[in-house]
Amino acid sequence: MIAAVVTRAADRVASARKWLIAGGIVFVGCIPLLTSSAYIQNVMILTFLMCVLGLGWNIMSGYTGYISLGHSAFIGIGAYTAGILAERWQVSPFLVAPLGGVAAALVAFLLGLTTRRTRGPAFVIVSFALLELLGLLARNLSSLTGGSQGLAMPLPDWDLTFYNWPFYYSLLALVLLSLWMTRAIRRSKFGLGLVAIRDDEDKAAGIGVLTPVYKSLAFMSSAVLVGVAGAVYGYYVSYLSVSTMFDIVLSMQVVLAVLIGGRGTFWGPVLGAFIVVPLTELTNTTIGGLDAGAFRLLMFGGLLLLVTMLLPRGILPTAGAWLTKLKAGDTGRTGARLVESGLPTVPPSLRDESAAVGGDVLRVEDVVMRFGGVLAIDQASFSVPRGSITALIGPNGAGKTTLFNAIDGTYTPAAGDIVLEGKSLARADRTRRAFRGIGRTYQLPRLFNSLTVLENVAAVNSSFSVRRLAASAVSGEEAARATELLEFVGLGDYLDVKATDMSYGQKKLVELAQVLMLDPAVILLDEPAAGINPTLLRRLADLIRALNESGRTFVIVEHDMQFVLALADRATVLARGQVLMSGAPDVVSRHPKVMEAYLGDDFVLEKTMGGATT
Amino acid sequence: MKRNIRSPFRGTRGGAAVAVVSLLVLSAGCGLSGSDPSDGDGPIVIGMSLPLSGPVADRAKPGMEGYQYWVDELNSNGGLLGREVELKVLDDGFDQQTAISDYTRLISEDKVDLVLGTFSSDLNVAVAPVAERFGYAYVQPSGGADEIFERDLEYLFFAQPATTQKLPDRFVELLSTMPEAERPETVGLVQLDDPNTTQAAKLFSDQLAELGIETVYDVTYSPDTSNFDAIASDIKQSDPDLVINGAIAVDGMSLIRSMQKVGFSPPMLYQMNAPTDPTYAETIGEANTEGIFTYLAWSPEAAYPTNDGFVSGYTEEYGAAPSEDAANSYTAGQVLAEAVDSVGSLDQEAIKDWLHANSVETIVGPLNWDETGRPQGDMLLGQFQDGEIKIVGPDSAATTDEVIYAKPEWQ
Known part of the structure; x- marks a missing residue:
């Protein structure tokens, strides 16, 4: 009932707005008459x-x-x-x-x-x-x-x-x-x-x-x-x-106009133009005499200064923020506690698996990465079997994230090759690697701050097509898929929340949903467990396990050994840029070389489940 | 499941409203202004927009003073058609678009009774069509580039004795009268990138070629060039007998200083515009001015009626002798006043027709125009002799018979 009233009020505002715009256009069209x-x-x-x-x-x-x-x-x-x-x-x-x-x-x-x-x-x-x-x-x-x-x-x-x-x-x-x-x-x-x-x-x-x-x-x-x-x-x-x-001068004036109106807004440039041009005309024709030029420079300089100091975002966004504040009342849900509940059904992968060949999805072959004189990765090789969860562990500075960057195309290796589904990725750039099947998250989640959670996920493309460019941003089949994935990771209530308003842990889940939207052949997770609370950590472990059971392949870089080794069915240890060894988690974790280089003598792998045992 | 959500671009709901409201306010504001002062016994308002700020501000200021002096003199003699005359001056900052807007406003919004022209070819080429469109007689004090007149405007009149098209004539004539053995064989052309100077350089090059004088150096420099050492040493390399410099003001003096620095003194030197600048002699050294040629649209010495009165009156009012720009404005004023007086009304079409049919006595001599507004007079050829510019041609206006053909070395 109340909702209906609100909707009707919103409709009224929208239609008033429409009339206002139409009226404005007609009026402007009539001015010469x-x-x-x-x-x-x-x-x-x-x-x-x-x-x-x-x-x-x-x-x-x-x-x-x-x-x-x-x-x-x-x-x-x-x-x-x-x-x-x-x-x-x-x-x-x-x-x-x-x-x-x-x-x-x-x-x-x-x-x-x-x-x-x-x-x-x-x-x-x-x-x-x-x-x-x-x-x-x-x-x-x-x-x-x-x-x-x-x-x-x-x-x-x-x-x-x-x-x-x-x-x-x-x-x-x-x-x-x-x-x-x-x-x-x-x-x-x-x-x-x-x-x-x-x-x-x-x-x-x-x-x-x-x-x-x-x-x-x-x-x-x-x-x-x-x-x-x-x-x-x-x-x-x-x-x-x-x-x-x-x-x-015109090039500068247009910048001033759009900054005044509101950069990145729909009406901002129009509003800015209707302020700046008449103002210029006014000063040109009313301020005369020998010092007019100096006055005008002072005026526009002052205006630019005022805008950057008082309205850094421009009139429209600032006015919009005030309006929102006036309406207020709408408390965010971003701080709400994550409720522990059973996992929903795993959305099946839509990936065309006909290209799949052999047992290994991904092979890293003798990759060498140099930064100036520093040898960051030294002939590292390992493979990721299809359907596995492979842990990539090692001390800080061992080159784990660097290796991820080499795999996803951020860095170009000095030597060696990355092979996905039997084909070299050497000549593919980042986007093409994403299309071919590499998806990753970041140590510190990187979301698009001006987009909502749903848009963050809907922005993902698993292939390029011209038709898709013209497709509506957040409706239709893809939006439905994005919504489904966000509901799966537990963020179904946050679709319209701005990415900036999400907590750190929630951002990691959004990033996971982005990767699922990309639906890659192999999912690279960079320290998914770092800095998140125990509840979320358990949730994350459940998600990864469920997704793995649905056929998805993971490579996980992680320092939380209990979490990652419990999940993984394979582990590769990296130290000083070299692969120390690869094998089953319990074998690797007990190996003296690994204990010495990384885990420490007193490390005992607990067989319960991922996450801290509280 | 279909779902539409908020777009990331969405500014505010009120965005459109604000835009439209500001539009309404603007239009209402515009509608309020615009009274009509053209009738009755009030003062006659003459509108103009001058480049009072911006790159040519230094030259527009004396130009405006020339106009102001003309109006003061006119009013002390009883005004125009028995009415007081006042100026409405806007500043266009040497910007074409602003100049167009200003004149459009003066004519259609402020409804001024008459307009007078602005300075430079750059601005006049844009403004003259505006006056034409509204049917306002447009007397311009400067702007001799030929493309302004190529548009066959009916309401345009140039208040100088000649356009750039005729600028080289007297000097070329002088060279042609020299015995062939003494005549320079080569010429170097150095000019600022400006419609007026580049056009003059082209004309010089073509006309000198007909005399058998070969162009061995030709360079156009940008308006912001401040160091001319490289150009000067290039000229020295090609060693022409004659250097023609299409300068506007300070650039001409800088070029001479650079030529002095690299130790090159051309046997003959012709410069545009710069020599009439009041600081010229002081800047390059008075002794070094000897023998330098220039053209003059006006000279304080010229014995035309009213010229003497203008020079002394202006000097008294502003404490300094009038510059050529001031004289040009004054001339434009003279032309317009004469036409209005003769027609006896402010009828623009009648003023235009009268100017096409008659000749006006001015401080630059009698002026009359062809159907495109090109004046049918002649530029003066001047030369520095003993620290002063003497008129050496045409014979009718010459103040001396002497011509120095070989410029002395720099001192």
């Missing part, structure tokens, strides 16, 4: 341009996390492409504007390639350099672009009354198109992957997000409409000069 002032239309045109630029920037820098300080480069490319083609073919620049978008997307694709090597601050510099470089190119290819003389576009010849209309409505259409595209992206599995890349790119690569493809697509969609808008804008200005089209 309401006022004949070319100036107001001019301000709106510039605002629309900033909206398109901001929405594009938001896809690359807001969602994907690659901060661009040179986004106006795409305006320049679009404008020059359309300008040159319109002149060559003697057609209206409007006709060739889409080609400006195509050119911008191509350049964005090339920019995307640089992200294989550059991230974070390095990428900021690359994006800035791109703007400068393209500006330089436009300046020097004077036979094509007119160089410093600029390129004159034809002057529009339609009536003054309707003069701005084509520019106004085509840019408005581009704003709506950008919004639609942003909405489509953020609702798709593709968008989920982009946020995963922003939060933790290496981890994303490890759970089957084909990061180069995702980034290329994101960069291209971030640039394509900006390129078209640039072409329209160039025609509006009617004259292309390098300093206006490859404008560094």
